[in-house]
Amino acid sequence: MTRLAPDRWTAVALFAAAAATPLVTRDTFMLDSVILILLWGSLSAGWNVAGGYAGQVSLGHAAFFGIGAYAAALMSARHLNPWLGLAIGVGLSIGAGGLIGYLSNRLKGPYFALSTIAFAEVLKIVASRWRGFTAGSEGVPVPFRPGFATLGLGHVAWLYLILVLALVCYALQMYLERSRVGYQLAGVREDEDAAEALGIATRRRKVQAVVLSAALTSMGGSLWAQYVGFVDPSHVFSIDLSVRFALNSIIGGIGTALGPFLGSLLITSLETYLRATFSGIQAGFTGIYLIIYGVVLILIVRFAPEGVTGIAARWRTRRDRAHA
C-alpha cells in the first residue's frame, strides 16, 4: 500500500486543479485544454479497463468511440435529445463489446488486437458508405442548441460535466484495483490458466471488462461529439484514435487508475502546445506531433514499460531504501 498513496494524492491534486481552473481564469484556451485533458484521460481510462486491468489489449477502441459519437451526433442533427443518443450509443457499444469480448476468449495477443482493428475498420466503412443514414464521408455537423438537455454548453459547464465523467472513470478503476473482481481480473491478466484453476470464471470476467470498457469509451465519444460539434468517419473510427487511448495509458502507467490521466496530461498538453506553436502550417503540425507520439511510444515500451507512475514508484522505493 505504500506504493498507492502518492498516486492517490497526485490524482486528488490533478482533479482539484481541474475543478479550480474556472475560478482562476475564464480564458477559453485554458478551459479547452483542461476539458480535453480530462476527456482524453477518461477515454484512456475506458481503454485501460480492458487493456490494462484485464490485459485485453485492443487497437480498435475507436469503434466504441465512433458508435457513441455517431449516436449523439445523429440524434442532435435530427433535433432529438443527444442524451438519448448517448444512452443508445452505450447500449450499442455494450452489444458490440460483448461480441468483441467473446472473441477475446478465443484469441490472444496479436490476434485479439488484429480482430479489434478489423471491427473498427468495418464500422468506418459502413459509416462512410451508408450515406442515407450517416451522411457518408462528409460527416455530421452537430447543431449548437443551448441548454443542458441538448448538451449545448459553455466552456465552464463542459469542464464540470467532463470532470464528472473523469471522476466516474477514476472511481471505477479504483474499484478494479481494490475489489475482488479486480483481483480476479489481475489473475486473468497475469496467468489465465492459473486463474481458471483457482475457480475464477475467466471467460465471463474478460467479457465483462471489455463491455464496461466499451460503455465508458462510447460515453466519452458521445460527449466528445457534442463538445467538438463535428463527427466524420475517417477520424472517429481511425486506428490513430485507438492508439491514442492506449498511448495515454501506457505513458502514464498501464493498469493503474492514475496512469491514463497522467498520460493524457502529458500528451494532450504537448499536442495543445504544438498546435499553438505551429498553427500556421496545418499539415506540418499534425505530422510533427504524431511523429513524437510514435517515437515516444517506442521508447516508453522499450525502456519504461510501467510508465510514469511506475518510474515514480521505483524512484520512491530506491529513496526509501537509501533512508532506511
Added chain:
Amino acid sequence: MDPARRLGPAQIDVVAQLAVSTVLLGGIYALIAVGLTLIFGIMRVVNFAHGEFLMLGMYLAFFAFTLEGLDPYVVLLISIPIFYGVGWLVYVLIMRGVIHASHNVQIFTTVGLSTALQNVALVLWTGDFRVIRPWHSSVVLRVAGTAFNLSQVVAWAVAVALTIALFAFMKWTHTGRVMRATAQDRDAATLMGIDTDRVYRLTFAIGIACVGAAGVLVSPLYAVYPQAGLQFVTLAYVVVVLGGLGDMAGAMAGSLIVAAVEVAGSYVFGAAWKEVFYFLLFIGVLVFRPAGLFGQRGAETLGA
C-alpha cells in the same frame, strides 16, 4: 460501375475476366503478405508497421519516376537491396530490443513505428495523392475475352517470381533451413549453435525487402499517400490469418481467396463495399478457425 459491366458481355467474358482479375490481384497480395507471415512465423512478431514499408516503396518508385524518369521496373532492382538494408537497420535499432519482450510491448513498438513513419511521410511529402503513369500502365492486353493492363501483368509475374524464389530459398538453402529451425524451436536452435539474432536480422530484412518491392510493383496501379500502406496491410492481415499466421503456403492460398472475395464483391455490390467483405471474412475466420483455413497445428496458441 465495374469496367467489365460497362463494356458489356459482347467484348468481355465476365467469368473469365473475374478469374483473371482474381489471379492478378492474388499474386500481388501474396508478395505483401509473405513478408508479414515470414516475420511472424520466425520472430513471433506481428509487424503492424508492415504497410508503411509498402508506402515507402511506392514513394521510392514515385520519386524515381518523376525526378529521374526511372521506370518502376528498373527501380525494383535497386529497391530490393535498399529495403533489405532498411529492414536490417530497423531490426538492429528497434526490433532487437523487444524480440524477447511481451506481446504488448512488441505490438506497441511496431504500432509506434507505423505512426512515426506515416507522419514522417506526411511532413516530408504532404498528404497529396500522387500517381505515376509509365507507358506500360496504358497498354491494354486482350486475351480470350479478358482485358487487363500490362503493368498489372508484370507486377503479378514479378510478385509470383519473387514469392517462389523466397519459397525455394526457405526450403532448399542452408540459411533457409536454419531459419525454419529457429521458427520451430528457438531454444533448441540456439543449442544447435544457431545464432538466432542473425536469423532474426535476416528474417526482418527479407520481409521488409519483399514488401518494399511490392510497393514499387504496385506504384503504377495505385495512388501513393502517407496512409496508402493501411489499405494493403489490413488486407495482408486478412490473408495471413486466413492462411494461418506464419504459414507461407497458406498465405499464398489466402491471397487468392481474399482477391476472389474482393473481385466478386466489387462485381456484385460495387467497389465501395469491397473491404467490408474481406473484413467480415476475417472476423469469421478469427471466430471459427483462428488457426487459419488449413488448420496449421496449434497456430493460435503461437499468438498466446
